[in-house]
Every structure is written in C-alpha cells, then in structure tokens.
Amino acid sequence: MIHTQQLTRTFESGKETVEAVRGIDLDVAEGELVAFLGPNGAGKSTTLRMLTSLLPPTSGTATVAGVDVTADPAGVRSRIGYIGQKDGAGHNYRVWDELLMQGRFYGLDKQRATARADELLGTLDLEGMKMRKVSTLSGGQKRRLDIALGLIHEPALLFLDEPSTGMDPQNRANLWDHILRLREEFGTTIVLTTHYLEEADTMAERVVVIDHGRIIADDTAQSLKAEQAGDRITVTVGADDLPTAREVVAQAGTEVQEVSADGGTAISFRVDAGPVALPRVLHTLGDKGVAVNAATLKQPTLDDVFLNLTGRSLREGAEA
Amino acid sequence: MSTILDSAATSARIAHRSVLGDIKAVWTRETLTILRDPFSLVFSLIQPLVFLGLFAPLLAGVADDGLGFGSTLQFFLPGVVVMITMFGTSMTGANLQFEIMTGAFERILATPLARQALLIGRALKELTPLVVQALIITLVAVPFGFDLHPAHIVVGLLILGVFGVGVGALSYALAIATRKNEWAFWAVQQSLLFPLLILSGMMLPLETGPDWMQALSKVNPLTYIVDAERVLFAGTFDDSAVVYGIVAAMVTCAAGLWVGVRTVTKSIL
Numbered sequence: 001m002i003h004t005q006q007l008t009r010t011f012e013s014g015k016e017t018v019e020a021v022r023g024i025d026l027d028v029a030e031g032e033l034v035a036f037l038g039p040n041g042a043g044k045s046t047t048l049r050m051l052t053s054l055l056p057p058t059s060g061t062a063t064v065a066g067v068d069v070t071a072d073p074a075g076v077r078s079r080i081g082y083i084g085q086k087d088g089a090g091h092n093y094r095v096w097d098e099l100l101m102q103g104r105f106y107g108l109d110k111q112r113a114t115a116r117a118d119e120l121l122g123t124l125d126l127e128g129m130k131m132r133k134v135s136t137l138s139g140g141q142k143r144r145l146d147i148a149l150g151l152i153h154e155p156a157l158l159f160l161d162e163p164s165t166g167m168d169p170q171n172r173a174n175l176w177d178h179i180l181r182l183r184e185e186f187g188t189t190i191v192l193t194t195h196y197l198e199e200a201d202t203m204a205e206r207v208v209v210i211d212h213g214r215i216i217a218d219d220t221a222q223s224l225k226a227e228q229a230g231d232r233i234t235v236t237v238g239a240d241d242l243p244t245a246r247e248v249v250a251q252a253g254t255e256v257q258e259v260s261a262d263g264g265t266a267i268s269f270r271v272d273a274g275p276v277a278l279p280r281v282l283h284t285l286g287d288k289g290v291a292v293n294a295a296t297l298k299q300p301t302l303d304d305v306f307l308n309l310t311g312r313s314l315r316e317g318a319e320a
Numbered sequence: 321m322s323t324i325l326d327s328a329a330t331s332a333r334i335a336h337r338s339v340l341g342d343i344k345a346v347w348t349r350e351t352l353t354i355l356r357d358p359f360s361l362v363f364s365l366i367q368p369l370v371f372l373g374l375f376a377p378l379l380a381g382v383a384d385d386g387l388g389f390g391s392t393l394q395f396f397l398p399g400v401v402v403m404i405t406m407f408g409t410s411m412t413g414a415n416l417q418f419e420i421m422t423g424a425f426e427r428i429l430a431t432p433l434a435r436q437a438l439l440i441g442r443a444l445k446e447l448t449p450l451v452v453q454a455l456i457i458t459l460v461a462v463p464f465g466f467d468l469h470p471a472h473i474v475v476g477l478l479i480l481g482v483f484g485v486g487v488g489a490l491s492y493a494l495a496i497a498t499r500k501n502e503w504a505f506w507a508v509q510q511s512l513l514f515p516l517l518i519l520s521g522m523m524l525p526l527e528t529g530p531d532w533m534q535a536l537s538k539v540n541p542l543t544y545i546v547d548a549e550r551v552l553f554a555g556t557f558d559d560s561a562v563v564y565g566i567v568a569a570m571v572t573c574a575a576g577l578w579v580g581v582r583t584v585t586k587s588i589l
C-alpha cells in the first residue's frame with residue numbers, strides 16, 4: 001500500500017536549513033495498522049504530508065496506493081483519506097454543512113453523503129451538534145468532527161495525524177472502536193501518529209519510532225519492548241542475605257543492578273517473562289532461607305524503549 | 321449495516337469528476353457562509369444603497385454643468401459597480417488566509433478537488449453578492465434618470481465576472497504568499513487597490529490629469545474594464561472599448577489563474 005525509498009524533506013526557514021525528514025524507507029502492506037511514535041519535531045507530520053501529496057519530497061520516492069506521489073499527486077488524493085494535525089473543519093461553517101460538503105468534494109451523491117454524515121455523527125458522539133457553528137464546539141468535539149470529515153468517503157487508506165489529541169478517554173475509546181471496525185469490515189490500511197504511548201502500545205500492531213527525521217525502530221510493540229527493554233524484577237533483602245541473593249539472581253537474570261533501599265539492598269535484574277520468573281525467583285530465594293523484604297516486577301513501556309534507543313524520555317516533551 | 325458504503329462504489333463515483341463540478345462544489349461551500357448568516361446577507365444588500373445614497377447628493381451638485389444628473393449617473397454608476405467588484409474580489413484571499421491558519425484549507429487541499437476549482441470557486445463566491453448589489457444599484461438609479469439597458473448590463477456583468485475571477489485568483493495567491501503575516505496581505509492589497517482604482521478613471525476622468533497618469537492608466541487593465549462598462553451601461557455594443565474590455569478581462573483572468581494555480585501547487589502551507 002505504501003512504499004518509500006530514502007524519502008527526505010528539508011525546509012529553508014530564514015537562513016537556517018531544517019532537515020525535517022532524513023531518509024525514510026518504509027513499507028506498509030494492505031490492511032496494516034501502523035503508528036508513528038516520536039517526540040515533537042521528529043518529522044512525523046512532515047512524513048505524513050509527503051505521503052498524502054500535500055508536500056513534495058526534497059528527494060527520494062514514495063508510492064502510495066499504487067501511485068507515485070510526485071508524478072500523480074491528484075491520483076493519490078483520490079485514493080486516500082487524511083486527517084491533519086490542525087482543525088480540518090472550517091470555523092465559520094455549521095457541522096452538518098461541512099460534512100455534506102466534504103462528501104461532495106469526494107464525489108459522493110447527496111443521499112450517500114447524508115447517510116454517511118448521519119452515521120458518523122452517531123459514532124463520534126456528535127449527535128445534536130448538526131446545526132452548531134464549528135467555532136462554538138469544544139476542542140474535543142472539533143477533533144471528533146475532523147475525524148468524521150476524514151472518514152466520510154471510507155477511504156481504503158487512511159492517514160491520521162494525532163487523531164486522539166484533546167479527546168477524553170471515553171471518546172478516545174469510541175474513536176478506536178470505530179477505527180478498528182473500519183479495518184475489520186473493509187480492511188482499511190491505517191497510518192497514524194500519536195503522542196500517547198499507551199495508545200501506540202495497545203492499539204497499533206506495528207510501531208514505527210521516529211526521531212530526528214529517521215526511523216530508529218520498527219516492530220510490534222511487544223517485540224520492541226522485549227528486545228529493547230525487557231521485564232525487570234527488583235527484590236530487596238537485608239545485608240545478611242545479600243551474598244545468597246546475589247547467587248540466585250545471577251542464575252535467574254541479567255543486567256543486575258544494586259542500590260541501597262529501605263530494608264537493605266534492592267537488587268534488580270532483567271528477565272524474559274516477568275510474570276513467570278517472579279514467583280520462581282521468590283520461591284528459590286525462600287528455599288535458600290533468604291528473607292525478601294519487598295519484591296516488584298516492572299514491565300517496560302514504549303517510553304523505556306525510546307529511552308533505551310535515544311537516551312531521552314518521550315514523556316517529558318511529548319505530553320506537553 | 322445498510323448505511324455503510326461499500327468502498328468500491330465510492331471509488332467508482334470518484335472517477336466521474338469534472339472541473340466544473342468541482343468549481344460548483346467549492347462555490348457552494350463558500351456561499352454557505354453568506355446563506356447561513358442572514359445579517360451579512362442583508363448588510364451586503366444594503367451597503368450599495370448606502371453608497372448610492374451618499375453619492376447621489378454629491379453628484380447632483382457636480383451635475384450643474386448643464387449635462388443633467390442623469391448623464392453624470394451614467395458616467396459614475398458603472399465605475400461604482402467596478403469598484404465594488406474590485407473591493408470584493410481582491411479580498412478573496414483574506415477568508416482563505418483564515419482557513420490556512422485554522423487548518424481547514426489543508427483538509428480541502430487533501431481532497432481530490434481540481435486545484436483551479438479551489439481558486440475559481442472562491443472568487444465566484446465573492447462575485448455572487450456583487451452581481452446582486454450591482455443590479456440593485458442600477459435599478460435604484462433608474463428613477464433618477466439612469467437609462468436601463470438589460471442586455472448590455474448582462475454582458476457588462478459577464479466581463480466583470482471573468483475579470484473578477486482573475487483578481488480573486490491573484491488575491492488568493494497573495495494570501496498564500498503572505499500566509500505567515502496577515503498584515504502583509506492587507507498592506508499589499510491596499511497599496512495596489514487604490515492606485516489601480518484611481519488610475520482607471522473610475523471616480524474622476526483622467527483626461528485632465530498629467531501625462532504620466534494618463535500613461536499609467538493605459539497599462540492598467542482596469543481602465544479598459546471601466547471604459548467597456550461605461551459604454552455597455554450606456555447601451556452600446558458596437559464600440560472598440562467593449563472588445564478591449566473583453567480582452568483585458570480574459571488576460572487578467574488567465575494571468576490570475578496561472579499565478580494562482582502555480583502558487584497553490586508550489587507552496588508549502
């Protein structure tokens with residue numbers, strides 16, 4: 001569905017040259033659900049805008065839905081849906097008018113546009129807002145309307161730039177229900193960007209981590225976490241038991257670290273399958289007469305993956 | 321669910337597109353801002369009447385040259401119609417700039433609409449109330465001795481329409497070029513608009529002006545539009561001014577669309 005080769009984009013702003021995207025190679029198959037994850041300014045939106053033909057690449061090639069973005073931008077536009085990062089709905093228009101007009105822009109006849117608009121108002125919890133002027137909607141309501149606009153023609157390939165930003169948990173869940181249903185029923189291919197680590201983790205099957213305009217990791221959330229961070233068990237033991245505990249830990253895991261803690265020394269170590277390893281380790285320690293004062297299991301998040309890859313945390317800047 | 325479209329049917333529909341249909345779609349969306357806001361509708365109809373109400377007494381004073389009030393109106397009214405067209409269409413870009421800022425324009429750019437339809441549809445929207453305004457001023461002027469020539473007025477408005485699309489497209493290109501600072505749009509728009517209006521002989525005849533003004537007016541396309549409108553509103557088809565007017569309108573329209581479409585496709589929002 002998508003194939004890019006060394007896609008780059010630089011911007012001249014004043015005397016400065018910003019290398020927003022520096023050589024992206026990406027392949028997305030039909031029906032995939034891919035999330036771009038990365039900090040502010042990583043180049044996520046720029047990549048999406050090149051893939052949607054809104055921005056010509058500085059170099060490299062991209063084929064989207066079988067069409068080359070540089071050679072036939074109009075062809076790309078008729079095959080995709082795009083929900084940008086900014087407000088898509090015109091502030092001076094009414095909700096219903098914008099939906100019907102968007103349908104018309106995509107060539108739907110009035111009857112179909114009306115049916116789709118009605119259905120989307122229901123799914124995205126916007127019923128009763130039909131005649132409201134867009135500028136009077138709340139931030140989350142506006143966002144939901146943007147999503148509805150992007151879905152009106154049910155594209156086979158859908159790009160969403162931070163779709164859930166500003167939505168409350170209930171509406172975010174509704175949005176995901178809708179996105180997942182689209183996939184199930186029509187096999188829609190979906191590429192989205194997000195700042196919400198949990199969202200990328202639980203919803204997308206494939207996470208593409210972007211930093212400084214490059215792809216630094218590309219896999220399922222599960223394997224990224226397993227490979228890049230892994231589960232860590234921490235047990236706290238008193239000074240007398242420390243030598244025995246060290247022996248047990250050395251057998252059970254890797255990357256052992258020790259810090260002093262309340263009730264003695266906290267030994268942490270990495271294991272493959274935390275939930276299975278934890279009871280075993282505790283049992284072994286008990287058998288050897290070690291008194292464990294505290295035990296925790298920490299399973300990694302995508303933030304740990306990012307931290308491990310770049311030495312920086314995504315959380316600090318990202319949620320701002 | 322029965323309301324869910326099947327994607328194949330959707331793509332089949334997308335195949336039958338025409339630029340004309342796209343223009344109509346863009347025009348329809350833009351026009352909704354007028355239709356949904358009755359106050360702006362009423363205001364846009366009252367405005368030309370206020371215009372005329374303020375001009376008429378002054379004109380009556382000027383008209384003491386023996387030619388009579390009717391003939392002064394005959395000279396002045398076509399100029400006023402051209403002026404409101406210029407005001408309206410040269411502002412096309414201001415609405416666009418707002419939609420660039422909020423993001424609505426990017427959403428529309430991502431649809432398969434033809435790029436030239438984005439410009440033409442918007443310019444035609446600015447022209448729509450102007451046509452109504454022009455008709456109202458003209459009708460109101462009739463009791464004051466203005467000769468009404470409906471067929472000629474229709475041709476005059478068509479020329480203005482073609483010209484207005486060109487001006488609208490240029491305004492649109494200006495809006496994109498100045499999207500980073502709103503004041504720059506107005507600075508350029510205002511500093512071009514007034515010299516163009518004055519140098520077209522729209523308000524006051526230029527025959528008595530200095531040579532350099534007359535020379536500049538010769539290269540101002542608006543001059544030919546104003547002259548053509550005067551001839552047409554006076555009820556004449558058979559005059560070279562009409563031909564020059566048509567040529568000036570078409571050249572402006574072609575140049576405007578060329579610049580406009582280039583700006584849309586080349587620019588980075």
Ligand SMILES: Nc1ncnc2c1ncn2[C@@H]1O[C@H](COP(=O)(O)OP(=O)(O)OP(=O)(O)O)[C@@H](O)[C@H]1O
Pocket residue numbers: 011012013018019020038039040041042043044045046047085588589
């Ligand atoms: N039109 C532009 N002109 C100049 N620089 C730009 C332009 N658009 C983006 N950039 C720069 O390119 C880089 C990447 O921006 P981009 O919008 O792709 O980031 P992002 O990953 O989407 O970030 P965010 O999470 O904040 O949305 C940034 O440094 C940004 O300042």
Ligand SMILES: [Mg+2]
Pocket residue numbers: 044045046085161
């Ligand atoms: Mg972005």
